[in-house]
Amino acid sequence: MATVSPELMTKYEAVIGLEVHVQLKTNTKLFCGCSIRFGDEPNENTCPICLGMPGVLPVLNKKALEYAVKLGHALNCPIAELSKFDRKQYFYPDLPKGYQISQYDRPVCQEGYLELSNGKKVRIERAHLEEDAGKLVHSGADGLAGSDYSLVDLNRAGTxxxxxxxxxxxRSSDEAQEYVSQLRSIVRYLDVCDGNLEEGSMRCDANVSIRPRGQEELGTKAEIKNMNSLKAMKRAIxxxxxxxxxxxxxxxxxxQESRLWNEATGKTISMRSKEEAHDYRYFPDPDLRPLxxxxxxxxxxxxxxPELPSQRYEKLTQTxxxxxxxxxxxxxxxxLGDFFMVASETVDNYKGLSNWLMGDIAGYLNANKKLLEDxxxxxxxxxxxxxxxxxxALSSAQAKKLLPDLLESGEAPETLAKAKGxxxxxxxxxxxxxxxxxxxxxPxxxxxxxxxxxKLFGFFVxxxxxxxxxxxxxxKLNELLKELLQG
Ligand SMILES: [Zn+2]
Incomplete structure (x- = not known):
């Protein structure tokens, strides 16, 4: 693909909407008691409900609803008094029922917004609960093409x-990146999801279109999938x-189509034409009562x-x-922020504290692939x-030398400094x-x-x-030496 000149780039405006799947950190699945633990033997965490056997009845997990309501609050979304679940029909081998239980016209969380650092409020259209599908494992080749056969693991089905x-x-990949980064912080502060894009506990699809600058009407959008990090998302967009x-x-x-981001080639490739909502034949799930x-x-x-990222940011800059x-x-x-908050109760040099945390301590953790809690x-x-x-009582050179012991020994800094003379x-x-x-x-x-x-001053030092x-x-040494040499 030829690179587009900067002049052409300014002729057009990008219009981007994001769909982020947040995997809720419950113990069990959305409609059954199976564990959502990661890494178990394939199909170990399944039961007749999440296997889609006939005649079984789903029961809503209250914890999942609680997490949805919490996240809705943090995103300034009014919570629906009456919500309901719908069946979204499509056929794929990782979907045992032949439909996914989702929410169509009555999502739990209604219109809200997330505010970016430039003051722009990105409106949230909705946030709805739904169950995840299973996972296909293709054997003999990477991906479906060329593989001899495929296996299905339904441990994830119903998450x-x-x-x-x-x-x-x-309007830009930078704004998209900040939006997802903020959303990730929010779910982590709420402790409703571990926010890990690389491992897929947060998955992000981007609807991207362009239009000539100044035009109101939206262009035709393509949906970009398979972006596994913030960096990949920015590049893909x-x-x-x-x-x-x-x-x-x-x-x-x-x-109008879905396109798959390929990290290795740095390109998006066409996957399938994008379905419209009516293709899914949504209808209310008769097994689940309105909520x-x-x-x-x-x-x-x-x-x-709990305290939200925006509130902590304000405290750190203002207070x-x-x-x-x-x-x-x-x-x-x-x-690091939690650590700062506790340590700041007994020390006044906040900038010094933050320097050590963000600088030498973060550096040490990075180099040793550790978390502060380790x-x-x-x-x-x-x-x-x-x-x-x-x-x-410690020079900065001494402090740097002492730091690894301070991190690893659990001893008080004074004890360590004394022991090291x-x-x-x-x-x-x-x-x-x-x-x-x-x-x-x-003399x-x-x-x-x-x-x-x-020049002899240096000799005495x-x-x-x-x-x-x-x-x-x-x-101190300089001061006292000057004093003494003056006689
Ligand atoms: Zn189950």
Missing amino acids: PLLEVVSMPDI DVEIERQIGVVEGGNKVV AIDAAWVKELKDSL FGLPEYDAGVLVEFKE TKLTPEHLAQFVKMIDDG MAQISDDGALKEILQKILDEN DNVAAYRGGKD GQAMKATQGNANPQ
């Missing part, structure tokens, strides 16, 4: 999903926008929502005065550590004594310095560092 559908309010501009500029029309959602329960859930960048990192990496560091110890540096000597009396001894042993140099040889094995507080 609860909340599909969050945005309006086509997004950019590539698709360019492809569509190429199609239109070449005098052709964009076709009257208790308003008092809904309010109770709203009142008990703690952290720069926007720091706040962004501490919000996204919730674990280490023995406590927020209290981190607060003491930052205080010791601020008080001059690191405790910085900041005590005036002790330093003066050491310095005086050096001056007494070098010629003292006389020369006092006679105008300023060097001697003092040697005598203290590098543990003298450099600032």
